[in-house]
Amino acid sequence: MSLRISSAHILMRGPYPLFPQQVEIRVPPHVKGVYCLAKTRNGIKIVARTDQNLRETIKSFTHQYTVFWYEPATSDRECYDIQCRQFHKCVDTDTLESTDHPEPPKEGCTCPICGK
Numbered sequence: 001m002s003l004r005i006s007s008a009h010i011l012m013r014g015p016y017p018l019f020p021q022q023v024e025i026r027v028p029p030h031v032k033g034v035y036c037l038a039k040t041r042n043g044i045k046i047v048a049r050t051d052q053n054l055r056e057t058i059k060s061f062t063h064q065y066t067v068f069w070y071e072p073a074t075s076d077r078e079c080y081d082i083q084c085r086q087f088h089k090c091v092d093t094d095t096l097e098s099t100d101h102p103e104p105p106k107e108g109c110t111c112p113i114c115g116k
């Protein structure tokens with residue numbers, strides 16, 4: 001999986017329309033990962049991760065948002081790494097609902113961008 005920083009604001013797979021059927025087609029079952037949610041392609045509102053079930057988590061937002069991106073991860077650390085990189089790409093665009101920095105999953109994990 002590539003984490004190469006591009007000039008785009010999105011490092012993840014998408015955007016896809018946020019319908020349950022789309023989520024099932026796109027997102028593999030039983031993986032953890034990071035997701036972004038938006039009401040338009042240019043305005044990411046949420047950058048979040050789940051250590052549980054990425055597919056079901058994204059589906060639970062069907063009625064609140066209309067577009068999603070995702071990136072699967074194999075460990076909590078990788079989840080945090082992807083979330084931080086995406087968070088720092090979005091935080092300056094002024095579209096996020098919360099500009100609080102992501103919380104690390106455990107001691108010893110630090111943000112690859114700012115070291116938090």
Ligand SMILES: [Zn+2]
Binds near residue numbers: 088101116
């Ligand atoms: Zn950071």
